[in-house]
Amino acid sequence: MDYIWQGVRDSLQIIAGLDREFLATVFVSLKVSFLSTALATVLGVPFGMWIAEKRSPGARAIITVLNTLMSLPTVVVGLMVYSFLSRRGPLGEWGLLYTQTAMVIGQFILAFPIIAGLSVSSVAGLDKRIRTTARSLGADTAQSFRMFLREARYGILAAVMAGFGRVFAEVGVSMMLGGNISGYTRNITTAMALETNKGEFAFGIALGLVLLTVALVVNILFSLFRERSR
Amino acid sequence: MGNFFKSAILCALLFLPINGWTGETLRLATTTSTYETGLLDQLLPPFERAHNCTVHVISVGTGKAMQIARNGDVDIILVHARRAEAAFVAEGYGVNRRDVMVNDFVLLGPADDPAGIVGLRDAKLALRRIMAARQTFVSRGDDSGTHKKERSLWQRAELTPAGAWYLEAGQGMSATLRMADEKNGYVMVDRATYLFHRDKIRLKPVVEGDADLFNPYGIIPVSPYKYAHVKYELAMALVAWMTSPECQRMIADYGWKGSLLFHPSAAGGDR
Structure with a gap:
């Protein structure tokens, strides 16, 4: 046990000392995950709301696919995107492999099904009369869209948080597409994998604490938001 | 919203x-x-x-x-x-x-050396004894330079390592070394990585100095x-x-x- 406590004590020192490498790693995690979640939100929420309104078998099939993709293994996404972005792949000339952009693309693919899929369920749970009422009051498509958005806001926010949680905590995509380059594509999770390999547990624990703290802050913000608008 | x-x-x-x-x-x-x-x-x-x-x-x-x-x-x-x-x-x-x-490679093993190879200067002979005694050996298993070297040593000793004693880690040198340490088995490691980890592991160098281990x-x-x-x-x-x-x-x-x-x-x- 001493060994673990020593690690925790050292890790607190690293956090308090605001080590430069440590801060850079945390910043890369936040930046990449915020970007990919924002992208997945902007595209996934409207898509989920749109598909939830459809009654066709095709739409139901797409929802099933979305739900399946929610549990897409990160390494599968990593491998897929890798083969496209490598210089030998179809998008090779963009030179995106081992960049933050590649990480954002991979994480976007992870977050999109979660955000879209959970948006479907949060909208599907609403009273069907909302739309009829909105329409009868003369609302156009954009206005009734905003109406739905307002009614389903907690469910959708929860969807966005779930998406963020997934990409912030994943390691497969970041490792394969980012390459764990120090100060550039090294994020919290890939750094933890590296430090554990090296047997440097304090640095890993420090990063783990940050990971948990960010998750906690996001959840506190969410419940504050819900309290306030009640 | x-x-x-x-x-x-x-x-x-x-x-x-x-x-x-x-x-x-x-x-x-x-x-x-x-x-x-x-x-x-x-x-x-x-x-x-x-x-x-x-x-x-x-x-x-x-x-x-x-x-x-x-x-x-x-x-x-x-x-x-x-x-x-x-x-x-x-x-x-x-x-x-x-x-x-x-630098060079070092063969590390448990302090009690169950394969009886400590002090040998012949890496191929050491591998032969590890295999004969069916002692845990952790291989990189990742086609790295160390793995290539290890495979060439097995090959030149005319052995095909396989069985429950032969573990392929599929990870980097540090991770493989730590795995061997946790399992208390034998492992081939470059000297730089070994020295870097020396204070954090229990394994000891058992075979070194063979020209075959040049890196x-x-x-x-x-x-x-x-x-x-x-x-x-x-x-x-x-x-x-x-x-x-x-x-x-x-x-x-x-x-x-x-x-x-x-x-x-x-x-x-x-x-």
Whole structure:
């Protein structure tokens, strides 16, 4: 046990000392995950709301696919995107492999099904009369869209948080597409994998604490938001 | 709720990848042993300052590093597998290979040495005894330089290791070493990684000093004829730096808790 406590004590020192490498790693995690979640939100929420309104078998099939993709293994996404972005792949000339952009693309693919899929369920749970009422009051498509958005806001926010949680905590995509380059594509999770390999547990624990703290802050913000608008 | 989207987009804009790198970036794929021991953290900053560039280090096994280079995804590699390096150059993927440094491999094992090989100077004989005694042996299993070396030793001992005692880790050198330590088995490791971890593991060196355990590192720029986009000039500048007297001296002086990890070999070297 001493060994673990020593690690925790050292890790607190690293956090308090605001080590430069440590801060850079945390910043890369936040930046990449915020970007990919924002992208997945902007595209996934409207898509989920749109598909939830459809009654066709095709739409139901797409929802099933979305739900399946929610549990897409990160390494599968990593491998897929890798083969496209490598210089030998179809998008090779963009030179995106081992960049933050590649990480954002991979994480976007992870977050999109979660955000879209959970948006479907949060909208599907609403009273069907909302739309009829909105329409009868003369609302156009954009206005009734905003109406739905307002009614389903907690469910959708929860969807966005779930998406963020997934990409912030994943390691497969970041490792394969980012390459764990120090100060550039090294994020919290890939750094933890590296430090554990090296047997440097304090640095890993420090990063783990940050990971948990960010998750906690996001959840506190969410419940504050819900309290306030009640 | 429109506000929510506005703030999401604002957030996205704030975090837009602003990669304010001054100058160019050079991508170096290298083995876990050179990176995880901290050597490159010493050697690269002076080069980056002198050439106003950033070197992005991708630390993987030698096999993977060469594969990444064959795909044109890096500009230069620093690896240790002479025969594979020669093939890499012969196939036209690399040019101007230079020796950089050497160290050697060490066979580590449990302190009580159940295979009875401590003190042997013959690595092949040691492997034969480990196999005969069916003692746990942890292999890299990742086509790295160390794995290539290990396989060639088995081959030359005319053995095919297989069975519950032979574990293929499929991970980097440090991770494999730690796995062997947890399992209290035998493992082949480069001396730099061993010294770096010495205080954190229980395993002891059992076989060392065999000429078969020699471990040379080479640096190879990716050929601009194969891939026009590679930063060949900057890569050649890195070759020049790594083989310069100044950098070679830094390699010679790079130690970890009083032990030297690598020997420079660019100017003919010690051997």
